[in-house]
Amino acid sequence: MDIREIAKRAKVSTATVSRTINRVPSVDPQLAKRVWKVVEELGYYPNTQARALVSGKSRIFGLIVSEITNPFFPEIVQSFEDIAVQHNYEILLTSTVHDPKRMELAVRRMIERRVDGVAILTFGMEDSLIEDLRFRKVPLVFVDVGPHVAGVSNIRIDYQHGIRQAVQHLAALRHLRIAFVTGPLHLKSALARKAAFEGAMQEIGLEIPPERIVVGDHKMEGGMQALVQLAGLRDRPTAILCSNDMTAIGVMREAYEYGIVIPRDLSVVGFDDIRLSQFTTPPLTTVQMSQTLLAEYAFKALRSEVERVATSPSGSEYELLTNLVLRGSTALAPSGDIAMKSSKITLLRRAPGESTKNR
Amino acid sequence: MDIREIAKRAKVSTATVSRTINRVPSVDPQLAKRVWKVVEELGYYPNTQARALVSGKSRIFGLIVSEITNPFFPEIVQSFEDIAVQHNYEILLTSTVHDPKRMELAVRRMIERRVDGVAILTFGMEDSLIEDLRFRKVPLVFVDVGPHVAGVSNIRIDYQHGIRQAVQHLAALRHLRIAFVTGPLHLKSALARKAAFEGAMQEIGLEIPPERIVVGDHKMEGGMQALVQLAGLRDRPTAILCSNDMTAIGVMREAYEYGIVIPRDLSVVGFDDIRLSQFTTPPLTTVQMSQTLLAEYAFKALRSEVERVATSPSGSEYELLTNLVLRGSTALAPSGDIAMKSSKITLLRRAPGESTKNR
DNA sequence: ACTTCTTGAGAAAGCGTAATCTATAGTATC
């Protein structure tokens, strides 16, 4: 069933059917009604491929994420899909899993499907691939790392804002020895967080001995290892700020194994505010980076680039604030002697079966 | 840049270019090489829309899931995408969020984009929508609930297999009072799990007093409430089997608040084996339902339906086994007097700040 | 009453490709 079938049954030309469906105002309301009736009756849905072919617009946006199985991304995908669908766009999702081969394939797929734009929400991407997309004038939007050229938008994240809040929150709770667990140091986003931490600490005159910054991997495992290192320090920190929530969750998990009670003995702060962080024990105090807003900005950036047909094709900039959200994983620093006591906690990892209790 | 541009530069007809690209064997290798060279040089990628239009195949599969933010689904999406991409298919993802309006829109989108098949991995879906797809002869694949008609495949899940293992595992650990936390009772999958539990219990002659089955919601909250109920029972169960992992995680979380030590005082078993369940404290013993295999079967079902052009269009059936995977949340049942002791644990919920310790 | 606009709708072109149909040269057959 195609547009001609409708035309025949409504006794009009296909042009009129097309105009009706696309709500071109010059169609006589009488005729339009007749057309709509047939459309409804037959359950006709226009063929998007044909439309795309003739209009040159696919109404598809590509969405490239690092790993859909990383709890940070599903929220973004969901929000992005929400908005896209509302505006009659489809999304072509790809999860690169940090594999260059997959990235290349992803870009190829996007080009073959003639996407109208691509949101690149991945940490790290080959320049040559981006060039491939730029060459075909596909509007792009990046987080943080986009080049400053026409047709490329950027969402700048103000890490400083939330991280400063976190540091000051901890300082207000009398924490002096604050540690930081970074992400992989080749990620620009991880470096930016680390820099923000250092800046915020310096601002209030707190020193950071090098051993109090440990390198993680933005996964639970990294957080677990980080805690082991930090707990073994002579001047054990009383608070740990983490480069992302998964790291913080790893820290908390391992702290539990060591019988370190959070937040009594140790305050922990995360970053991202993934949904899961509401459900840890205790709920995680973290710096929120709104996934919904991120998706919204990304979509808006692409859309405005597409809409602006011939006019100035300047890539725009968006700014996403981060904000501390207080939950249960932070508390007053242990007072002097308690701190001493807690530093005496045996550093033997509890045997698996025995579990839970801190004697 | 289109196929004609290539044809012109390679001094052949568009037909030859098309044949070359599609690897039709009747093209002279010499010519083919010439064509490929131009293709490479210009970085030409065929326009999928045009291909779809003329071939009648979009090479897109729809994938409808309940909620991408539910940790069960990202793994499936990832696996499905993997396989799809390998076979040059694209996926059109939609997350219904249990909203009938969104489901309707999703189906409409799928039809407009002329998907070659739809995998419906959602719990519950309006029949009228399915009818809409069936009417257009779109191959479908369901989990459990699909009708037994041509063009519709089904992946049957053998809940019994894994749940029996779980029950027998608990029985072997001397648990006699085993409780079950169901999912929402309007879900066929939740009912099937409950039935499997009852069957397995009956099989080994264990009774299930009605109060030992409590209704959850397949979310953490439901698990938390369930624990409250079960812990309040006179004959407190020594083991709890949950209809899914999120429920089990909720149970464990609340148990922690009550100072009930897992697995010493209480064994907990989940269902699904989401990745997160490896990272709980203690790691969750659970019944695995392989998300990878599920995705694989779903894809295979659709593909074989598409491939089989004119031949017998019979929907096929797949069976997915479930299997117990042992981790740390199950242990020997507390012996008689310990059980008594543990049943005397105060039922006061610990004050938030105090947290962690079971004195 | 004649020309000039305006409105609305039909006819037809074209989007980029694959499939079908046709032509041409070279091979095999008798």
Place this chain on the structure above:
DNA sequence: GATACTATAGATTACGCTTTCTCAAGAAGT
């Protein structure tokens, strides 16, 4: 040496739609 095949590649059509062009009829201006 004439006919019948067989490869191979070019010409053409069709896919379903939007858009431009064209045209008819009525409204308005002179």
